[in-house]
Amino acid sequence: MPSTSTRRRRRLTPRDSRADVFTAAAELFSARGFDGVGIDDIAHAARLNKAMIYYHFDSKRALYREVVHDMLRAVGTLATEAASRPDPADVQLTAFIAGLIQMADERPWFPPLMLREIAEGAPRLEPDTLALMKTVFTAFGRILAEGQASGLFRPVNTVLAYMSILGPILLNAARERAAARPGRLELPMFAEVPHSELTTHMQQAALRLLSAQESRP
Amino acid sequence: MPSTSTRRRRRLTPRDSRADVFTAAAELFSARGFDGVGIDDIAHAARLNKAMIYYHFDSKRALYREVVHDMLRAVGTLATEAASRPDPADVQLTAFIAGLIQMADERPWFPPLMLREIAEGAPRLEPDTLALMKTVFTAFGRILAEGQASGLFRPVNTVLAYMSILGPILLNAARERAAARPGRLELPMFAEVPHSELTTHMQQAALRLLSAQESRP
DNA sequence: GTCTATAAATAGATAGAC
DNA sequence: GTCTATCTATTTATAGAC
Structure with a gap:
């Protein structure tokens, strides 16, 4: 979610139109991509009009960038926290996986958005966005390296x-x-596919892929 | 590739402009998505102009559909042939995986295009397109079922x-x-990542995921 | 903060000459 | 088959009233 701390707070829940724009934009960009969504579509979904989008955000691209950055910051935090847990690497890894699945539940726009960014080679991504992506990958690499160092994981291409x-x-x-x-x-x-089955499958698949010893049940 | 059999053949390689349009469109749709590409972009990439696109294809959407269908037909054939091999299921599966990787090499526009179609829930896909997608999934399911019936694979959600x-x-x-x-x-x-390493990794990962007995080296 | 109206640019599609 | 010119609709973005 976009930070609301910089804006004035008012009493009695007076509709946060900026948040409405953000959410509508996230949902629509996720479903149809950057070029597939018009400013008018976002305005309509947020029950506002074009002008309000530009009141809150500099441009369509700036709005898109905020949505992507918000998503990457969340994943980056998740990965970094998982890699910093005082647990063996397999626990860190399953925590990361469970967190990802939960995050996809809380921010349903996240998976298609990230998929598309990768599919397109992230052409709209500035240096700081790439830095965020790097954070996630680095944290994942730490989990893997730790697992390999402890003999829990076999060596695989990161x-x-x-x-x-x-x-x-x-x-x-x-x-x-x-x-x-x-x-x-x-x-x-x-x-x-039930949520629980999904999590179990993904965790099993990851451990089967990486496990150094014979496969676990 | 689009069928050229319906059009007249001329001598001395007189530039197949329809194929040029098709290839340019495939590359661009893959890189930037349906809405991210203009007819002008395609024309320019094919070293032609707008009008030639409409000479060969009915509309932008019809052109896009041909690109997607061509891709799905190819994957469908690959999957069906793999599932029809007179081999054990693990051989069928590794053949399917190797074929997919090879196909991504031959038609570099295929992976991002398919990724995006899935990410977007294939909103532009008509019934016959969905039928093509179903062909691939069904063939994959056959391989899995055969592997489970023979005791080679463990039961997993298809x-x-x-x-x-x-x-x-x-x-x-x-x-x-x-x-x-x-x-x-x-x-x-x-x-x-070298092509060979990729193929080995993917095949190993699939077998480790599905294998009924202890993991293989 | 929220709106209407509109400017300015772009994109899908077509007409018609060669 | 290939081109230029153009029509029409859409779209990003802004001006300015309330």
Whole structure:
């Protein structure tokens, strides 16, 4: 969420239109991409008009950047905290995975948005955005290195391991959103998967991928 | 590739402008998405002009549909052929994985395009497109079921297994394209990964995920 | 803070010459 | 088959009233 600390506080919940714009923008950018969304669409979804968008944000691109940065900051914090836990690497890793899945639940716009950013090679991303992405990857690398140093994990390419864990989580979350469209649920590939089953599967898959010893049940 | 069989053949390689449009469109849609690409961009990339696009294709959307369908047909064929091999399921599976990686090499526009289609919930996809997607998923399901029936694979949710295999492959291929942008290669997360290492990793990961017995080396 | 109205640029699509 | 010129609609962004 965007920081509200810099703006004046008023009493009696007087509608935070900036937050409404942010949320509407996040949902729409996630669903249709930067170019697929018009300022008018965002304004309508936030039950406001064009002018209010520009009252709160400098430009469409600036608004998009805030949405992406908010998302990356959250993931960066999650990864860094997981890597800093005083636990063995497998616990750190499963915590990271559970956190990612939970985050996709709390910020449903996050998975498609991140998927698209990667798919497009993040052309709209300035240096500070790349720095945020680097934070996540670095923290993940720390977990892996620690697991390998302790003999818990086998040696694997860090980039490929990263893709192997991030990929399915993002893809499945995006799939869930796609399944929500009318007439999709009948198709087997859009079948609903319980949250708990998802988490278990992803954690098992990661440990099976990395485990140095024979596979665990 | 689009079928050229319906059009007249001329001698001396007289430039197939339709194929040029198709390739340019595939590359651009892949890199920037449907809404991120203008007809003019495609025309320029194909060293033609707007009018030629509409001479060959009915509309921007029709052109996009052809690109997506061509891709899905190719993956569908790959998956169906892998599932029809007279081999044990693990061989079928590794063949499917190797084929996917090879396809991403031959049609570099495929991974980002498919990633985006999933991320967006395929809003532009008509019934016949969904049928193509279903073909791929069904063939994958056959491989899994056969592996489980023969005791080679453990029981896993088909959808989650599908995401776990497709996700990393697509994500990594998209990452590779993103890495090609200037100033990216220095970052660790955009480091180059040899083709062979990628294939081995993905096949190992899939087998470790699904294997019924203890992990294989 | 919120709105209407409008400017200025861009994009999908077509007409028609060659 | 290939081109230039153009129509029309949409879209980002701003001006200014309330």
